[in-house]
Amino acid sequence: xxxxxxxxxxxxxxxxxxxxxxxxxxxxxxxxxxxxxxxxxxxxxxxxxxxxxxxxxxxxxxxxxxxxxxxxxxxxxxxxxxxxxxxxxxxxxxxxxxxxxxxx
Amino acid sequence: xxxxxxxxxxxxxxxxxxxxxxxxxxxxxxxxxxxxxxxxxxxxxxxxxxxxxxxxxxxxxxxxxxxxxxxxxxxxxxxxxxxxxxxxxxxxxxxxxxxxxxxxxxxxxxxxxxxxxxxxxxxxxxxxxxxxxxxxxxxxxxxxxxxxxxxxxxxxxxxxxxxxxxxxxxxxxxxxxxxxxxxxxxxxxxxxxxxxxxx
Ligand SMILES: [Zn+2]
Numbered sequence: 001x002x003x004x005x006x007x008x009x010x011x012x013x014x015x016x017x018x019x020x021x022x023x024x025x026x027x028x029x030x031x032x033x034x035x036x037x038x039x040x041x042x043x044x045x046x047x048x049x050x051x052x053x054x055x056x057x058x059x060x061x062x063x064x065x066x067x068x069x070x071x072x073x074x075x076x077x078x079x080x081x082x083x084x085x086x087x088x089x090x091x092x093x094x095x096x097x098x099x100x101x102x103x104x
Numbered sequence: 105x106x107x108x109x110x111x112x113x114x115x116x117x118x119x120x121x122x123x124x125x126x127x128x129x130x131x132x133x134x135x136x137x138x139x140x141x142x143x144x145x146x147x148x149x150x151x152x153x154x155x156x157x158x159x160x161x162x163x164x165x166x167x168x169x170x171x172x173x174x175x176x177x178x179x180x181x182x183x184x185x186x187x188x189x190x191x192x193x194x195x196x197x198x199x200x201x202x203x204x205x206x207x208x209x210x211x212x213x214x215x216x217x218x219x220x221x222x223x224x225x226x227x228x229x230x231x232x233x234x235x236x237x238x239x240x241x242x243x244x245x246x247x248x249x250x251x252x253x254x255x256x257x258x259x260x261x262x263x264x265x266x267x268x269x270x271x272x273x274x275x276x277x278x279x280x281x282x283x284x285x286x287x288x289x290x291x292x293x294x295x296x297x298x299x300x301x302x303x
Binding site for chain 1 (some may be wrong): 135136137138139182183184217261263283284285286287290299300301
């Protein structure tokens, strides 16, 4: 609780409370944990056909301007990775979800 | 025995003013692909041009070949840094394909069999700068290089020359394509070295 937390809620205040986000800096720990894992063993769900498989089972096309990850079932583009000299662009929009097992 | 050198070795690139910055010359024709190669039989191939109002022009293989054909010799520049000079193509100019299209749109999205897309300003396709090519080096264009027919926009990086072309859509608003949404430059002019976002 902070000093700014309202003590008495009106209907208008309720909407504000539903929108009670914190800024993205709070993600640092979560993202570090996720992106430090070997993601090839993570299970992805294809946004095209719904097939569920480890990312290692997807098809990778790398004789291209970038790396393209495609579903082995329907060929839907699961993700793209483009490496520029000063940055890397990762697009995983073709995956509905990724499920990774946490280390014991 | 002294090694045989060509010219001044490390200065080779400086001696090739015909190459855009950061490119090197190849003699073969590398095959790049972001997915499985579509094999479209010419008798099932079609090309459409769709305006922003939904009006559509459509050519099958025979109708496409009945259009005026042009032979062109052009240089190719791939964003992965290879360039190939003096390549010979036969195809139909975009000036011909777009001649009867009524549009006020400023942008085009090229669509390929297999789902690939790339975008460019309409003006980049006009004025004898772009073709839909079906013949390479006097042979029917192979599927590996984009046959039955591919877009050929040689003054831009080669990812703009969509292989396996099947549609051109005119759009009032710019719609970045497959690589343009994933880190590659929206315009892709090799002479200005527009490779990546921010270049
Ligand atoms: Zn799929």
